[in-house]
Amino acid sequence: MENYDFEVAVIGGGSAGYATARTTAAAGQHTVVIEGSGELGGLCILKGCMPTKALLHAAEVRHQSRRSSIWGLEPGEIGFDFPAVMRRKAAMVEEFASYRRGQLQDGRFKFIRALTRFRDPHTLELDDGQTITAKQIMIATGSRMADLPLPCLANLDCLTSDDALQLESMPKSIVVLGGGAVALEFAQFFARFDVEVTILQRSPHILRAFDDDAAEKVEAAFRDEGITVHTSCTLIDARQEGCNKVIIYERDSKRYSVS
Secondary structure, X not given: OOOOOEEEEEEOOOHHHHHHHHHHHHOOOOEEEEEOOOOOOXXXXXHXXXXXXXXXXXXXXXXXXHOHHHHOOOOOOOOOOHHHHHHHHHHHHHHHHHHHHHHHOOOOOEEEEXXXXXXXXXXXXXXXXOEEEEEEEEEOOOOOOOOOOOHHHHHHOOOOHHHHOOOOOOOOEEEEEOOOHHHXXXXXXXXXXXXXXXXXXXXXXXXXXXOHHHHHHXXXXXXXXXXXEEOOOEEEEEEEEOOEEEEEEEEOOEEEEEO
């Protein structure tokens, strides 16, 4: 039987990586976690589930407050302090991230901060010069931004979801390219904080991985909130016109522009 440094090596210390390491270590497997990012916590806590749900909750609180007259309440104008909203989001993210940092470093498994690559199916080369072998290797490196649907979008300094989580002020209007779950979360968040939102989706409905009848209900709800939703769109061009970013798209054989 071959000798390995570890029975299990996990590449990535986010939610999936930590869950794997916790489970294998509890089962008595000699485990190492290798994390190469500059910030500990993982995608879900730092840039995914936690911050987006915090912002969506703030938006929901404002939305329901503005609708509270149906219960006989008289809330008046419900304003907001956007920097304060973002500070609250950041505080919640840090609370979860600090807890995860403690879990990763509590000694149940070895934890190494380094980038790594495979030499062979059982050998990892770390950028700090170490070489590690393991019987089983789990890849839990999260995700990256999808490629832009139009190369010219790269010239417009468009927002990614990561950028949106770090905004210091709200735009007056925004065009959301895509109708998946992440796109719709941000669309509703922006709309409920008074941003003019337009969604452009390539497929016949938003949420194309879901049943059409469910997607139709969500589309109707978004339109009721003042969000413009265009489906079956083909992106043609994107350009800068003064201070505005303009998207050219085709729908039903006709060309339109939105900024």
